[in-house]
Each structure stands twice: as structure tokens, then as C-alpha cells.
Amino acid sequence: MTHDDHTDHNDRTDRTTTAVAIVGAGTIGRIHAEAVGRHPRLRVAAIIDPDAAARHKLAEHVALGTHTGPADPGESPGRSENGEHAPIAAPAEFESLSEALAAGGIDLVAVCVPTGMHAAAVSEALAAGVHVLVEKPIDVSLPAARRLAALADEAARRGIVSSVVSQHRFDPASAAVAAAVADGRMGRVTSAVASVAWWRGQEYYDSAQWRGTWALDGGGALMNQGVHTVDLLAWFLGRPVQVSAHAAMLAHESIEVEDVAVATVRFASGALAVLHATTAAYPGLSVRLQVHGSTGSAVLHDDQLEYFHVARHGTGETGGPYGGAEPDNQASLVVPEAELRGSPKPADTFILGHLRQYEDVVDAIETGRPPTVTFRDGLMALAIVRAVYVSSTLDRPVSIEALLAGDHDDVDVTVS
Secondary structure (H helix, E strand, O other): OOHHHOOOHHHHOOOOOEEEEEEOOOHHHHHHHHHHHHOOOEEEEEEEOOOHHHHHHHHHHHHHOOOOOOOOHHHOOOEOOOOOEOOOOOOEEEOOHHHHHHHOOOOEEEEOOOHHHHHHHHHHHHHOOOEEEEOOOOOOOHHHHHHHHHHHHHHHOOOOOEEEOOHHHHOHHHHHHHHHHHOOOOOOEEEEEEEEEOEOOHHHHHOOOOOOOOOOOOOOHHHHHOHHHHHHHHHHHOOEEEEEEEEEOOOOOOOOOOOEEEEEEEEOOOOEEEEEEEOEOOOOOOEEEEEEEOOEEEEEEOOEEEEEEEOOOOOOOOOOHHHOOOOOOOHHHOOOHHHEOOOOOOOOHHHHHHHHHHHHHHHHHHHOOOOOOOHHHHHHHHHHHHHHHHHHHHOOOEEHHHHHOOOOOOOOOOOO
16 A cells, blocks of 8 residues: 555644554553553554454454553543543454555554564555654664654655654653753763663563574674664764673573663764663663763663763852862752652653653644654664674674665674
């Protein structure tokens, strides 16, 4: 089905709700269903999965309105005025995306299948002229990701929105740091230290055949668990130019990919970053991202703001230790108390992050602007991850420009 087979995008987005098809009825598919159910202008119209039992279970979940409740219950199409669950139309169930698109009535496709299956689903959706939100990372293959980015560019010219899930860009703490970088309050950004120190037991990798494989997982701790932090690094520090790295599999067995990766990244601005990602940090610690500049520093810790300080007059104050300022913490001045490190997090934090990105996608569809996270952003995050693997395999620094140009497409990456 081509774009011409659908009604005009302006007509479709004038509907009361935008119809969303979720491809993949696993854990992430359920998160997307929850987020869609909380948005007043979205509805889950179709569940797509070759596993009939899985797709029916998720379809029933949607129809029963058994999500954990919206940020503003009064705005949810799944609740009545007294706060009780109201009936929700059961989404259609399909074995394949092709069948769902042929049936019509879909405005937005959420791709929630294993990473190695992203390219096929995204390509089919864009060819059908529907908007796309694809889970991170954009794909396991850099050549495939380059093709998807080109398809998204072409689709954008037809009014089609394509976005890659990077929900942590919408965390208030991350947004506050990005704003401080963008408006110059942190001066010249000089360095960053990013660490994803998690644990995944062997049973995690054994739970599904695709986990821990190059073909479908695309990598290990960095690709699967660390890609969001990689994306934030690029968002804060700009365009990366060179990566030097090592990756290894040290605490697991029967997997192909790394459970530890370390790297240094040089950016076009001259800034330098240290990157660390692991699923071998028992019992599982935290994600921490420090950003430092000539007039400010910030620390994100598990998506909350732990520390923030910028010079009050745009230059480094004098009188403090070593010619700087007294390092008082200004974090409470730039984010609400709930976003400060140590504040209790709601149980549905993960859903709320996705909901924020859905809000961005809906606004992009309705206003015609690009989404905050584009396929080009997803391509860059993947390029950094791929650069880590190529650098580790070749045991030398790798140029991001050369990587994006396809110079290392033939490298068969391995881990020690």
C-alpha cells in the first residue's frame, strides 16, 4: 500500500484520536500501550505479533483499560468522570504489519520488536505513508540505519513524522541540563563522564533466543542498556568525531556480545567524554552522567538532577577554592523537587517517559514540525555504539565520519 492509498495526512490528523498500531506484544509493547492509553488524542487501534496468545493478551489488557492510571486521570479516554475504568474498544489483532496496513485506519506505527527486526517494520510503515515511532536503538546495522534515515528524510517531505524512542531527552532533569548547555550558562562544555553500571543475570540472556546476539540484539550492555546515555552525550556535547574503545564479555556465557564496554569520545567542539556501560556490575547500581563546562557543571543520576551549578554572571566567580566558586548546589532552582536526586520516583516512571515522547510526536504531527528526536539522532547514537565495537575489534581509534560514510561496514565485530 502506498501513501496515495491513504487519506491526506491533514484529514487524518483532524480526527479526535490518532490510531496507533503497536508492532510487538512483549514488555516494551505493553509500555507503549500504557503510554498511548494515557494520551487524550491517541488510541491503540491494532496489536501486531505473530504470537497469537501474546497479541491477544495485550489486546485484552488495552480493552479492559487496566493501565495504571494517567498523569491526569480526567484526560484519559480510558476512564469515566468518576475515575472508574470506562469501556475501551478492543484493538484489532494482526499476525503481521502487512495485514494491519492493508486493513487501513492506522495513523501511527509503534515498532516494539527486537532491534534486528526494526528496519523491515519501519520501511513498510513509511512506504504505507504512516507516522513511525521506533524503539531504540534504531537498528542493529549501521547501513540499515542509514537507509532508514534517508527514508525518514524523504517521508518528512510528505508530512510523515518519524521518531526514535529516546525518552530520557524528555526527563525534566535532562532538559534542564540541555537548556543550560544551549544557552551558554555552562560556558564551553569541556568534558563528560557517563556510566551505566547495571547487572543482568544469566537468566536474562537465557530468557529469549534473540538476547545477546549480534543479529537481533545488535550488541550488549552498550547497545541495549547504554544507548540512551550515548544519545544524551551526543545531545549535550554535539557531534562526535572519534572513538577509542575496548569491549569484553566477562561475567556471562553463551552470548555473542559484550557485558562491559569502555570508551573515550572526542567531539567536534574539542570536548572529551568517558563512556562506560556494563551488565556485569552486581547487584546493579545506577546510571550517572556528569557534564562539565568552563562556567558550570551538572550531574544526572538515574534520570534525576543530583548536582547543578553555573556561574551567576556568566563567568567563573572568584573567591572560592582554586579561583572558582563555592560549589553550592543550584539543582533545586532549575527542576521541581520531584526531579531532584533522592526524591521518590513514581512506580510508572518508565511509562511517563514514553508518554512525554508521545506528546512530542503528536505535537509534531499536528503542527508539521520535526520531532525532537529524529532518525538522524538515532543514526548518530548507533554510530557511536558501532564505533565502540569497531574500535575494540580493530584495536585503534575510529573516525565517526568514516564510519558514517561506510568505511567500516565490512568489519565483523567481536568481543574478547
